[in-house]
Every structure is written in structure tokens, then in C-alpha cells.
Amino acid sequence: MTLKLAIFYVVAAFTLWAAAVVVMGKNIVRAAVALIFSFCGMAALYVLLDAEFLAAVQVLIYVGGITILLLFAIMLTSRIAAKAARVVNDQVVLSAIVAVGLAVGLIYASTSGFATTSGPPRLRETAPFLGWALLTKYALPFEVVSIMLLAALVGAIVLARKE
Amino acid sequence: MMTFASLVERLYVLTAAWGIPWVVPTLLVMTIVVSVVLAYISVAAMFMIWWERKISAHIQVRYGPMRVGGWHGWAQSIADGIKLLLKEDIIPTGADKVVFVLAPLVVFAASLAAYVTIPWAPGLIVRDLNIGILYMVSISSLVVVGIIMAGWSSNNKYSVLGAMRSAAQAVSYEVPLVLSLLGPVMIAGTMSMGKLVEAQGGTWFGFLPKWFVFPQIVAFLIYFTCALAECNRLPFDIPEAESELVAGFHVEYSGMRFAIFFLAEYANMFTVSAIATTMFLGGWQGPWIPVPGLPRDVAHGLFGLFWFLGKCYFLIFVMMWLRWTLARLRVDQLMNFAWKVLLPIAFANLIVTGLVLVVGGRALLYVAGIAILLLVAIALAARGAVRTARVERA
Numbered sequence: 047m048t049l050k051l052a053i054f055y056v057v058a059a060f061t062l063w064a065a066a067v068v069v070m071g072k073n074i075v076r077a078a079v080a081l082i083f084s085f086c087g088m089a090a091l092y093v094l095l096d097a098e099f100l101a102a103v104q105v106l107i108y109v110g111g112i113t114i115l116l117l118f119a120i121m122l123t124s125r126i127a128a129k130a131a132r133v134v135n136d137q138v139v140l141s142a143i144v145a146v147g148l149a150v151g152l153i154y155a156s157t158s159g160f161a162t163t164s165g166p167p168r169l170r171e172t173a174p175f176l177g178w179a180l181l182t183k184y185a186l187p188f189e190v191v192s193i194m195l196l197a198a199l200v201g202a203i204v205l206a207r208k209e
Numbered sequence: 210m211m212t213f214a215s216l217v218e219r220l221y222v223l224t225a226a227w228g229i230p231w232v233v234p235t236l237l238v239m240t241i242v243v244s245v246v247l248a249y250i251s252v253a254a255m256f257m258i259w260w261e262r263k264i265s266a267h268i269q270v271r272y273g274p275m276r277v278g279g280w281h282g283w284a285q286s287i288a289d290g291i292k293l294l295l296k297e298d299i300i301p302t303g304a305d306k307v308v309f310v311l312a313p314l315v316v317f318a319a320s321l322a323a324y325v326t327i328p329w330a331p332g333l334i335v336r337d338l339n340i341g342i343l344y345m346v347s348i349s350s351l352v353v354v355g356i357i358m359a360g361w362s363s364n365n366k367y368s369v370l371g372a373m374r375s376a377a378q379a380v381s382y383e384v385p386l387v388l389s390l391l392g393p394v395m396i397a398g399t400m401s402m403g404k405l406v407e408a409q410g411g412t413w414f415g416f417l418p419k420w421f422v423f424p425q426i427v428a429f430l431i432y433f434t435c436a437l438a439e440c441n442r443l444p445f446d447i448p449e450a451e452s453e454l455v456a457g458f459h460v461e462y463s464g465m466r467f468a469i470f471f472l473a474e475y476a477n478m479f480t481v482s483a484i485a486t487t488m489f490l491g492g493w494q495g496p497w498i499p500v501p502g503l504p505r506d507v508a509h510g511l512f513g514l515f516w517f518l519g520k521c522y523f524l525i526f527v528m529m530w531l532r533w534t535l536a537r538l539r540v541d542q543l544m545n546f547a548w549k550v551l552l553p554i555a556f557a558n559l560i561v562t563g564l565v566l567v568v569g570g571r572a573l574l575y576v577a578g579i580a581i582l583l584l585v586a587i588a589l590a591a592r593g594a595v596r597t598a599r600v601e602r603a
Contacts, residue, residue, distance in 0.1 A: 049235065075361060079308055082354055102343045110350025110383070114376050117357045121369060171339050173400060 054094055061087030072130035078120055082113050099172040214332075242335055246324045254475040255286035261529050268533045296464035301364055304461065308362035313462065313469040316355030320476040322348045327483045328402045330493050330513035332506065341402035342394060345484060346387055349439065352477065353379040356448070359470075360458035371457025374540055375448030378438055381547040382445070386435035388555035392428040392562045393421040393488045406492030420491035427558045429489040431551055433524075436481035438547070440474065443532040447540050482524040486517060490524075493517040 064087060067080035085108040092101035180188045217238055224234045259274065263281065266273025278284025300309055326341040328334045338344050353376050360372020394400055397408040411419045422429045438445040448457045459470045486492055493513030500508040538546065564572040 049231065073305070075305060075308060079311070079358060086351075098338065098340050099343070102340050102347045106343070106347035106350055109354060110347065111380065114353060114357065114380055117354075117361070118373065118376065121357075121361055121373060173340055173343075 050094060054091075057087055057090040057094070061091065070133050072133065074120060074131050075117075077131070078113065078117055081116070082109055085109050085113065097172055099176060246321065246335070250321065250324070250472065250476045250479075253479055254472045255290065257475045257478065257525060258289070258471070259283060259286045260526075261532075264526070264529045265533045268530070290468065293464055293468040298465065299461075299463050301461050303364040305362040305364075308358050309461075310466075312355050312359035312362060313466045313473070314355075315358060316352050317469050317473040317476075319348055319351035319355060320473040320480065322351075323477075323480045326402045327480070328406050328487055328492050329517055330510040333510060333514070334403055337401055337403040339399070339401045342390055342400050342405070342484070342488065345402075345480070346383070346390070349477070349480070350379075350383060352439075352473070356458050359462070363458070363461035365461055368458050368460055371448045371460075375441060375458060378441075378445060378448065378540075378543055378547075381544055382435040382438035382551075385431050385547065385551040385555040386439065388552070388559055389428040389431040389435065390484075390488060392425045392558055395559075395562055395566060396421060396424065402487050402492075406487055406494060409491040409494050418491055418494060420489060420494070422489040422491075425489065425558070425562070427554065428562075429485070431555050431558070432485060432489070433527075434551065435547075436485060437528060437531065438543070440477050440481060440528075442478070442528055444535040444538050445543055446532075446537050447543060478525055478528060479521060482521045482528070483517075485524055486520040490520045492520075 061084050064080045064084035068077045068084060071077040071080060085104065088108075089101040089104040092098070092104060220234050220238065221231070225231075259282070262285065263273045274282025274285035276282055277288050300306060323345050325335045326338050326345055328337070356375045356379075357372045360368040360370075360375070363369075393405065397405050399405060399408070409418070409420050413419060417423065437443075441448045459467060462470060493516050495512065495516030497509055497512030497516075499505055500511075503511075561573075561576050564576065
């Protein structure tokens with residue numbers, strides 16, 4: 047039982063508990079706060095996988111941007127915390143079957159599906175490597191993503207504009 | 210020899226030799242480090258609160274605390290702390306208890322976590338992460354989450370307003386903040402705080418230190434402005450506007466919970482000053498002399514610590530000075546300023562820095578030439594527009 051394994055178990059349990067609160071919580075603000083905790087747990091898992099740049103960006107973008115926007119939407123919706131959120135809908139049985147099937151498939155894939163591949167490369171520093179890769183080998187996807195972001199920005203402005 | 214990391218190594222070797230499992234030295238080191246940082250934050254925050262009251266008093270031509278403890282009321286902060294501890298803990302009815310209790314903890318945890326990568330002296334960092342500055346900026350964005358939690362769970366319209374304004378302000382000012390910090394990162398080629406300070410050693414012409422504030426003066430000014438906004442300090446005081454919002458998001462907090470918010474705000478002030486000192490003012494770089502009784506690196510470390518704290522507290526003094534001198538910005542003026550003024554200037558700084566780093570010093574001449582041409586064009590266009598307006602009015 048190394049230190050890394052112990053930390054992994056603690057962080058994984060914390061993330062799973064937070065995700066469970068998000069999905070099954072009745073109070074929507076508490077679910078949003080639990081979402082923040084689950085994102086932080088994901089960032090910790092990234093750190094355990096040696097992707098420290100990704101972890102910092104996860105906290106900065108997901109927690110510092112997306113959840114704040116989510117909380118804005120919740121706070122600006124009138125009387126949203128007045129009644130408890132419905133946790134299950136009418137298709138419980140069908141979705142339970144699909145969810146169990148998906149879980150079985152994912153567990154099989156994670157444990158025995160990658161037998162022929164070697165482990166991920168051990169990098170010393172992710173940030174310079176990512177920067178180099180984004181501007182040389184993956185330059186085209188990088189530019190496509192920036193155009194997509196521009197389209198999203200223009201769309202948001204058009205939607206929010208008052209005529 | 211005497212760096213923090215080497216001391217920790219020695220402890221691990223010692224305990225392994227005595228047959229103690231690795232958990233013990235790990236937990237011991239972590240506890241000691243966190244205790245030292247917490248103790249520093251508490252003492253520094255108490256000092257800064259007293260200092261703020263004295264500075265505000267002298268700017269307003271009065272004396273400030275004079276009685277508690279004798280000399281200029283130095284124990285006023287201690288008295289305030291004891292008073293806050295003894296106050297009744299009120300949770301408003303209708304408040305979401307879990308989120309209400311959690312909010313100050315999130316704010317303080319985020320402020321505390323940023324102390325991991327502060328370079329106090331050569332070799333004295335808790336952990337010199339190779340994403341140092343990115344880590345500090347990301348962790349500071351957790352403070353905004355805590356503020357929203359506090360505002361919403363208080364079940365109070367003013368709190369919610371204050372929290373939303375604070376979140377909008379913090380998120381808007383984070384963008385030029387990160388962009389302005391990229392300038393020094395590009396020059397130094399690393400995000401690690403320790404290496405950023407080391408890259409600012411030496412002098413030009415024998416007397417001008419090679420701090421990044423000289424080539425990156427625009428970035429420094431943008432960073433300082435955005436740092437004031439991130440700390441919710443005047444002139445970006447709308448979230449806690451004392452005369453407008455009745456203290457905004459922390460109005461329902463009393464006693465120790467309010468003390469945690471207060472402590473977190475001053476801890477945050479020190480953090481942003483530390484970042485500004487590291488990135489722009491050369492961190493612990495400064496002239497030093499070997500002291501006869503101590504080993505060389507300990508003397509260097511002590512002088513470095515003195516320079517670092519001196520620069521940090523100078524910047525904190527400037528923050529306090531600005532608070533009691535400038536007027537508060539209205540919330541729409543605030544957002545306007547962030548998105549329409551600071552962001553374009555930050556981008557321009559980034560572009561010019563990149564250009565100069567790649568092309569060399571000549572690029573500055575080209576940029577200056579283009580800037581002059583643009584200014585002339587804008588002046589002519591403005592004169593033309595004014596002339597047309599005068600003709601139309603007549």
C-alpha cells in the first residue's frame with residue numbers, strides 16, 4: 047500500500063460520493079456544490095496520473111468558470127429551490143438496464159480491453175509538451191476548436207441581444 | 210545544503226533507519242508545514258488589519274487605534290480576534306445550513322492552498338511545482354465559488370446581489386490577470402515560481418536589476434489592477450460595498466465565521482502581492498552580504514526573505530493607500546473597464562512581448578511606428594468627426 051494508492055482510494059471515494067450527491071440530491075444548490083467537489087476530485091485524479099497541467103486547467107475552467115455559470119443560472123431562476131427536484135422519472139427500469147449494461151462494458155474495457163497497448167509515456171513536464179504538440183502536430187484541431195469557440199461566442203451574443 | 214527539501218530528505222532517512230513506517234514522517238512534515246503557514250497567515254492578517262486601520266487613519270488625518278496594548282494600539286487586532294471568537298454564532302432561519310457553514314471554509318481553504326508555491330527565500334518554497342503560477346491562479350478561482358455559496362445560502366437579497374456582482378467581477382478580471390501574467394512566463398520560459406525568481410537575477414548596466422517590471426511595466430499595471438479586483442478591494446469594492454450593500458455577501462455571518470472571511474481576504478491580499486513580487490519585482494532577489502557567523506546559503510536565505518517580505522508589504526501598502534484614496538467604481542463601469550480596456554491592452558502586451566521575443570529588439574521599433582501611425586489616424590478621424598458635429602449643430 048503505497049502513499050499514491052492510499053491517496054487514490056481517498057480521492058476516488060470523495061469524487062464518487064460527490065457525483066452521487068449531484069445525481070441523487072434533491073436540493074439543486076447542494077447538487078451544484080457537490081459538482082464543484084467532484085470536479086476538484088477529478089483534478090486530483092489527473093495529478094495522480096502525472097497530468098498536472100490538465101489538473102490546474104480543470105480547476106481553472108471547470109470550477110472557476112463552468113460551475114460559476116451554473117450557479118448564476120440557478121440563482122437567476124426564480125423559486126428554483128422552492129420544491130425538491132425530482133430524482134427519478136417514469137423510465138426508471140429501462141434506464142437502469144442501459145446503465146448497468148454500460149457499466150459492465152466500461153469495467154470490462156478498463157480491466158482487460160487494453161492488453162496489447164503499453165502504458166502511457168512518463169513525461170517530465172506536461173505543459174511544454176502540450177504547447178509544442180498543439181502548435182506543430184495538432185495545429186489543425188487547435189485552429190478548428192478556436193473557430194468553434196468563435197461560433198459559440200457569436201451565437202451567445204446573438205441569443206442574448208435585445209432588439 | 211540547508212534547503213527545505215534537503216531537511217525533509219534527512220528526516221525520511223533518519224526515520225527509515227529507526228524502522229518507523231513512512232506514514233509518520235510524511236504526516237509530521239505535512240502537519241508542521243501547514244501549521245507554520247497557518248501561523249504566518251494569522252499573524253500577518255492581524256498585523257495587516259492593524260496596519261490598515263493606522264494607514265486609513267493617517268490618510269484621514271486622525272490617529273486610529275492608540276490605546277489597546279500601549280504603543281499605537283498594536284494589540285487592537287488581538288482584541289478584535291478575541292471579541293469575534295466570543296460572539297454568538299447566528300445562522301439565519303431559512304438559510305441552507307450545510308452550504309452556509311461550508312462557504313467560509315471553501316474561501317479560506319482556497320486562500321490557504323495558494324501558499325504552496327510562494328517563493329519566500331532561495332530554497333524556501335513548500336513545493337516548487339512546475340506549473341507554479343497556473344496553480345496559484347486556478348486555486349484563487351475557488352474563492353469565487355465560496356463567495357457565491359455564502360451569498361446564496363444566507364437567504365438574503367443583499368447577499369445574493371453581492372455574491373453575483375462579486376462573481377461577475379472576479380470572473381471578468383481573471384482574464385486580463387492571466388494574460389498579463391503570461392508576459393513574464395514567456396520571457397522566463399517557465400511557470401515554476403522558483404525559476405521565475407532566479408530568471409530575474411543580475412543587473413543591467415550594473416545598477417538596474419533585471420526585474421520583469423521594467424520590460425513588462427504595462428503587464429505589471431494590468432496585473433495589479435486585476436489583483437485589486439480579485440481581492441474585492443476598493444476601487445472594485447462593489448461586492449462588499451459598505452455604504453451600498455450592507456457588506457454584501459457576508460452580511461449574515463457573525464463571530465468566527467466572519468473572522469474566517471476577514472482572514473481569507475487579507476491572506477488573499479498577501480497572496481496577490483506575493484505573485485506580483487515574484488513575477489514582476491524580482492521576488493527574493495536583492496543585494497546581500499555574507500554574515501560571518503552563518504553558512505553562506507543561510508545568510509542568502511535570510512536576506513532573500515527580508516527582500517521578499519519587504520517588497521510584498523510595500524505592495525500591500527500601495528493597495529491600502531489606493532483603498533482610502535480612490536472612489537468606488539459602479540458595477541457597469543467596472544465590467545466595462547475589464548472587458549473593453551484591460552483585456553485589449555493585455556492582449557496587445559502579449560502580442561508585443563511574443564513579437565519581441567521571436568524577432569528581437571527591432572520589433573519594438575516596428576510596433577512603435579505602427580502605434581504612432583494608428584494614433585495619428587485616430588486623431589485625424591476624431592477631428593473630422595468633431596468638425597462634422599459642429600457643422601451639423603450650427
